[in-house]
Amino acid sequence: DLLFGGAGTGVFIFDVSNPASLMKISEGIHTRSGGVRGANVAVMDLFYEPTNQRLYIVGGDGGLEIWDVTIPSSPFKLSNYKTPGYARRIYVQNSLAYIADWDAGLRIIDVSNPVNPFQVGFYNPGVGVVYSIWVRGSFAYVGNGGAGFRVVDVSNPASPFQVGFCDTPGYTSDIFGSGLYVYVADGDQGLRIINVSNPANPSEVGYYTPPGTPFFDNVYVLGSYAYIPDWNNWLRIVDVSNPSSPYEVGSYGGIFPCDSPLDVYVSGSYAYMACAFSSFCVIDISNPTNPIG
16 A cells, blocks of 8 residues: 655655555655766665565665665665665565666675675676666576666576576666566667576567657566556556567556656556656556556
């Protein structure tokens, strides 16, 4: 029943137990800003762990912050860790935080003691930037920006190494894993679907690109559908039940303030979409062919 949303250098917490009427619980999370690249640093990504009620935040030059949100109305910061690069995305698994740290590669941070996080290992592809990350089991799936998609063995976090590579035609902005497949939001080249059943030989099996000039920066997959914010003011719902032949079944958007969508999270029958102009839109997706805002 909680929704966390980054806005500027802060995070809002909403009660969404009634999706038709979001209720703000807190706006007490304010992250660090500044750094060598200037002061315009925003919350880039969030990861919530419900088991320990911690929120992990990456914010560019601000690095990693860990917050206790046990009492959502009174969140408090446990620690921060400054990564060497520009912290763009985060995934947490088994007390390890995997951070896509731009030109500093993939950084692996031990967060078992949330007040004292520390780096245990890193991987740098040596080309491009590490823009996105998804972790499952012993493998990290790394979006290398314009330099493709990489599979990294993280069974020994102190010494991660690449085991597979697959090029994509666009810019690997976001990654979501489900089953045997990884779904890549590939910038202006739409959605790319990659089979990772053999980590040493990941291969594209299908793709979807809508008409016009789309830009896909995020993707969320639930069941047979991929939910993709398109910067051209749409949430696109794509049937991926046959990965080799995905197709759009429905869309929603083009209506202020639900335009310029930036991110989406799906839970149950609802998609929660973060948009520009500091707005959130809740979309009923119980019928994917006719989503209703």
